[in-house]
Amino acid sequence: MQVKRIKEGGADGGQRVFAVVFQTGDDPIAGLKAVARDEGLAASSLTAIGAFRRGVLGFFDFDRKDYHRIPVEEQCEVVSLIGNVTAGPDGPGLHLHAVLGRRDGQAVAGHLLEAEVHPTLEVMLTESPAHLVRRKDAETGLPLLAPSDPEAPDPKAAS
Template sequence: MQSKLIHEADGQKTYAIVLASGDEAMASLKSFAQAEQLSAAGFTAIGAFERAELAYFDWETKQYRAIPVDAQVEVASFTGDVVLGPDGEPAVHAHAVLGLHNGSALAGHLQRGIVRPTLEIILTESPSYLRKRLDPESGIPLIDPGKA
């Protein structure tokens, strides 16, 4: 993983983060967020994975259902946020749309993505912070704007 601060003004920072073949996208973003002590950021990315795991949140069971993707795919869309989790640590939440060789697509919550050959991420940190709280209805941590 390589990164560079490409813009800074009024407390807002924008980084370019480039992942290489073999890097795992979610672990790399988590590591970057911890190293930079991010508390509120948004990101987008494009690139490709050699394999990935998406997930779908099943409302009835309140569990994520794995969607294994065991193929080379284009990362057509990859967007998400970094906020402070209930434990005070940066939490990365991302969704992706992955394009298959035949032009069809799979989408969902990104659990893991092994990069091949690259993933190019633009991440913008906000000067304020956001926190997540455990939502009792869904059982998952959601951003609580009242804690900003």
């Protein structure tokens, strides 16, 4: 993985922008968490394109309160990868959605749960000016974005 800061933030609250390039065999989820931790990113958005040797996507099943896993055990194009990075109690958290294109032109989409890059994944990571956090939602068990006051009590938790 290679990381290059391509835009500096400023005292005026300007956004830092990073190009993150993954190579064959890299785990993009672990790599993005490492970049966020190393660069002190509390809130960021990202877009990416490239290719995976394999991946696992997920579709959230509300009844089970867990992800239905969708394995893609073949070389595939990363047609679109978008998401965000937020602060969490255990360090940076990622929320990533991907569309993967198969050899026959069919696409599969969902939350990116696992992936192995082959041959590259090109990520543009843009720092957001505001600090964003996630809180565990009492109803779903999911860590949901809390863009307002992160210290305010969760109204669903009181129910």
